[in-house]
Amino acid sequence: MIRKAGFRGLWYPFTAEECRAYVGDIKRDGEIINGVLPHAGWPYSASMIKEYFSGLSEDVKRIIIISPSHYHYLKPDHFTICTFDKAETPFGNADVIPFTPRSSIVSDKAVADEHGVEMILPFIGMAGNICVSFALISEITSLSALDRLSDELSENIDTDTAVVASSDFTHYGPRFGYMPYGRKGLEKAIEKDSEAASLIAGGRTDEVFNAFRTGTICGIAAMMILSETSRKAGLHGWRGMHATSADSTGDDEDFVSYQTIYWR
Numbered sequence: 001m002i003r004k005a006g007f008r009g010l011w012y013p014f015t016a017e018e019c020r021a022y023v024g025d026i027k028r029d030g031e032i033i034n035g036v037l038p039h040a041g042w043p044y045s046a047s048m049i050k051e052y053f054s055g056l057s058e059d060v061k062r063i064i065i066i067s068p069s070h071y072h073y074l075k076p077d078h079f080t081i082c083t084f085d086k087a088e089t090p091f092g093n094a095d096v097i098p099f100t101p102r103s104s105i106v107s108d109k110a111v112a113d114e115h116g117v118e119m120i121l122p123f124i125g126m127a128g129n130i131c132v133s134f135a136l137i138s139e140i141t142s143l144s145a146l147d148r149l150s151d152e153l154s155e156n157i158d159t160d161t162a163v164v165a166s167s168d169f170t171h172y173g174p175r176f177g178y179m180p181y182g183r184k185g186l187e188k189a190i191e192k193d194s195e196a197a198s199l200i201a202g203g204r205t206d207e208v209f210n211a212f213r214t215g216t217i218c219g220i221a222a223m224m225i226l227s228e229t230s231r232k233a234g235l236h237g238w239r240g241m242h243a244t245s246a247d248s249t250g251d252d253e254d255f256v257s258y259q260t261i262y263w264r
Helices: 016-023 042-054 108-113 121-127 143-155 186-201 205-212 220-232
Strands: 034-037 062-067 079-081 086-089 092-095 104-106 131-136 161-166 237-244 255-263
Touching: 016 042, 016 121, 034 042, 034 220, 042 121, 042 237, 042 255, 062 220, 079 108, 086 121, 092 121, 092 131, 108 131, 143 205, 143 220, 161 220, 186 205, 186 220, 186 237, 186 255, 205 220, 220 255
Parallel strands: 034 161, 062 131, 062 161, 079 104
Antiparallel strands: 034 255, 079 131, 086 092, 237 255
């Protein structure tokens, strides 16, 4: 069964030629393995996603994408998985490898509807020779659940497997009902997101859980799992690119913040 590309031609270009013209060629020549990547439409996210794939290790043959759900309720402390065996991209169908953690629920509908997994798929198609696995998670309620979920992810990782946590950072302003720093909170929001990203990169998930779990960072659960899994694997993490939607729109009252994080 094929996961159809529901956002193709809307949030990113429709054809392979248009995608290549938008982002240019990708040559994998780095040592990056795991990453946190944004999932906004390509006008906001493409350059940041490209940075990951350009630095991706050539040893990586499979990427597990972990995303929140923006459209469906998900059971806390569980992965939501799917039964797809192909995923449509502008570059052809990518192979989907089953991801089978013990704490999981199957919902093809939730995975099919989720833009958090789809924004990354054209880059997988463009890079070539990479298969993909999908998992969704929106909430972790305890540090013990985080420890268990990171162990379950680790059990599904081979030497040629990378993991991407799909997440934007703070959603700020009246549109999102979140204004703890007042109507002009751009500078403070960026500061707090930088703090969160540094903690995530450093594997300090207990501090992330206590300080950031209830904000508007949509993929905080996915990022905590990836951070803890990377820490247990002995990987080194660091912050990559940062941007906000205000960079393009000029709107510093309603904005979304984006931050990449990498591990090797």
